[in-house]
Amino acid sequence: MKLRIDQLGAQLKKQLAPVYIVSGDEPLQVARCCDQIRQYARDTGFSERHVYHVENGFDWGDFLSTANSLSLFAQKQILELRIPNGKPGDAGSKALLEYLSHPSPDNLLLMITDRLDNTLQKSKWFKALEQVGVFIPIWPIESGQLPGWLAQQLKVDGYRATPDALSLIAERVEGNLLAASQELEKLKLLARDKTIDEATVREAVSDSARYDVFQLLDSALEGNIKQCVRILGILKGEGIEPPIILWALAREIRLLSHLSRQLSRGMARDLAIEQSAKALGFVPFMLKRRTSLLEKAIRRSSERNLRQMLLYTGKIDRCIKGLEKGNAWDKLLTLTLNLAGLPPIQVIN
Template structure:
C-alpha cells in the first residue's frame, strides 16, 4: 500500500499498519513522516522503542530476535530500522521478507531509507513490503509547489505571512526543505505567531551574499578562529539578533555533545543522530579538537549566554557569543 506524506496524517487516524517503509531523497519529509508515525504509536500505548542502524557489519538476526522476543513488561514496541543506503543485501533481503510475512504481534516496524535506485523497486523484498506494509515515498518539492509548502509550514506555527514574504523564503532556500523549516523556526522565534509582512521577513532571513548564522557555525566547527571572529563582527554590524546566533550555536553544540557522549563509534553516533553526509567532516574536525568534557562545558556556556540574552544574568551577549564561537574554533 502506498501513501503520500501529505496523506499520512489521515491514514494514521485509522489502525496502525504493522510495517512502514519511508524512503526518498527529501530528508526532512522522511524524518517527519517517521516522527508522525511514532507520535501516533505512542498514543496507542507503544511505549518501548528499539533503534537499529544498518551498516556493513549489521547483524540482521537482531531484527528477527526483536520480532520474536516479548517485552519484559508486556509493553508494545516501536522497532526502527535505519537503512541509509536503501540496499539491505542478500541476507537483509531475506530477513525483511521473512519479517513481513510474520511481523511481531506487539510491535510496529518503521524502516527509513534514502533515495532508492530503480532496480530496488523490482526486488522481492521491496515488493513484499509493498504488499504487507505501507510505503511512503518522499519526493522533492518542486519550485511551483514550494511556496504552498512554506505557507502551510508557517500556518502550522501560527504565522500568517504575506505572499511576498512567502516568495522571499522560497527564493532564499532554493528547494531545501530543511533550510525552509529552519527559516520558519527562526521567524517564529523572532516574531511569534500572527501576521508576518515582507519587511519583517527580509530583516530576519539572511542574505546568502553576506555572512549568516550558518556560516558562523561552519567556520567554528572547521576551526578557523580568525574567520569566526570576523563573522561574529559582521553579523553584529548587520543587526542580526543574538538570540538567532545562540540558537544556531546551541543546536550544533547540543548535537555534538550527544555524539561525544555516545558509547559507540563516531560514525555510528552520527548515523543515529541523522547527521547529513555533507556535515560529517565538519563534526569530525570539531570532535578531534575538543574532548567530551569540553563539549559539555560549551553546552553549559550556551545555557549561561541564554540567560544573558534574556537579561536574567549580567553580561554582554555579543562578547559572550564571540568568546564561545572562537573557543569552539580553537
C-alpha cells in the same frame, strides 16, 4: 500500499499498518513523517522502541530475535530499521522475508531509507513488505511549491506571511527545508500580530548580529578566511545543525564544479550560469547577482580540487551520521577554509 506524505494522517486514523517504509532524500520531511508514525504508534500502545542502524556486518539475527520475543511486560514494540542506501543485502533480504512469514501484531516495523530506485522497488523483500504495509516515498519540494509549503507551516502555528515575504524566504533557503524551518522559527519572533511581511524578512537579514549559512558561503567565495571562521563559530553557537551547513557547502561546490567545466570548454559566462542553474536547481537571477564571487572562487580552485572537496563532503556526511570517526564541526571548518582558498584537501578513499 503506496501513499503520499499528505495521505499518511488519514491512513493512520483508519488503521495502523504492520510495516511502514519511509524513503527519501529530504531529511525534514522524512523526520516529520516518521515522528507522526511513532507518535500514533505510542498512542496505541507501542511503548517500546528498538533502533537498528544497518551497516556492513549488521547482525540480522539480533533483529529477528527481538522481533520474535516479548518483553517481561508483554509491551508492543516499534522495530526501527535505518538503512541509508536501502540495500539490506542477501542476509537482510532473507531476514525480512522470514520476519514477514510469522509477523506479530505486537510489532510495528518502521524502515527508513534514502530514496529507493526502481530496481530496489522490484526486489522480492520490498514487494513483500509493501504488500502488507505502507510505502511512503518522499520527494523534494519544487521551487514553485515552496512558498505554499512555507505558508502551510506558518498556518499550523497561527501565523501568516505576505506573498512577497514567502517568495523572499523561498529565495533564501533555495529548497532546503531544514534551513526553511529554522528561518521560520526566527521570523516568528519578529512577527507583528503574527504576520510576517517582506520588511520583517529583510529586517532579519540585515541584523548585523545575525549570520546565516548564505553569508558563510559568500565569505568563503570571497576568500575571507577570518570571516569564515567567525561566522561558522556563530552558527555553531546558535545551534544550527551541521547537516544544514554541509548541504549548503556541498551544493555550492557542485555549482562551482559544474560552472568550471562549462567555462573550461569555452562556454560564454552567462550561458554557463544559466545552464548550471537549470542543472542544479538554482534560481538563475540569484547566480547572476553573485557572478563576481563565483568567478573569484573558480579562478583559485582547480577542477581536481573541487572534486576532492566533493569527496570530502561525503566524509563529513558519514561523520555526522556516526559512520566515521571525527568531529563534524572541525571537518566543516576545513572544507569551508579550503573553499575560501587554503591548501587543497587530499581525500584518500
